[in-house]
Amino acid sequence: MTPQHQIRADHDASTIVVYQAYAPVIADAALRAGRFVAPFSFGRMTWIKPSFLWLMHRSNWGRKPGQERILAVRMTREGWERALSDAVLTTGDPTAVASAPVHVQWDPERSARGAALNHYSIQVGIGRHLIRTFVEEWIVSLTDLTPQVRKAAALMRTGHATKASRLFPSERVYPPSPAFEHLLSTGN
Template structure:
């Protein structure tokens, strides 16, 4: 077993909720923000990946410049839902037949620095499968916030060599506590 110190969840959370991040095309983000929840054209028929690491999503979406990922949403969800998803998660490295039956997939990827460099610890991604997606969208999600203007401002500061100013715009993230059973389940073998 690898040391858990490299595989810890870092997130913005409070006593009841956790914030995860997603990037979408404008049509999906606009409809969701207008409705205050995920609605069409959001797909309830495919897996959706949620990430508690803001900088990992910035790397993935190229600071909201990648086609189809131009809008960054902070998705506030219940911790109960988050932990239920984690308790059902199967690593993407599992046997194909196990993975195909899983309601939730999980993957650890190198965390990223402000400039996108891989760090020596990992960030979790959680894929909510189509059999659980309505529960995620209708029961677990309690709020959506458009972070796109903040993302663009931070990206401009990074590109302009003002990383300290950009860092002030990042959401706060701290270690998320998990119990020993869940920790063992989440730690890669």
């Protein structure tokens, strides 16, 4: 049985992949520069998600306005764990949440068809005071997954879920760490 709160992600010994959906103008500029640049906003929280299928649900497979481009953001595990160690749950004390540099919320994980599952996926909000660190120090690479997402979505729509699933990034349990144990044992 899958634990209620467990981080699952594409990761290796030194990096983890998180996903974000953007308007083409933001994605194109970022991909050209190899990192986020204007018109990406450095003045507001940016949410990163290690669950590919959760982002597919959220962005409607890259069809929602302003979320047409899907980027895989490979970041250092050191940065990921630092962000989580600085995080507070959005369901916590409102005063602590308001002043926290990083927010975490747990939302129901999604199936390929968008159905809510019985376990949760982590969403991490990097606050504006850490965004430059995220962009300039933690990001290793950006990859445009939009063509892959469009192909998978077309396969899903035409009843070829098994073929579509072969296009999904591989995700496995991210090892627990004392840096973020405070986020795993509490509610969504």
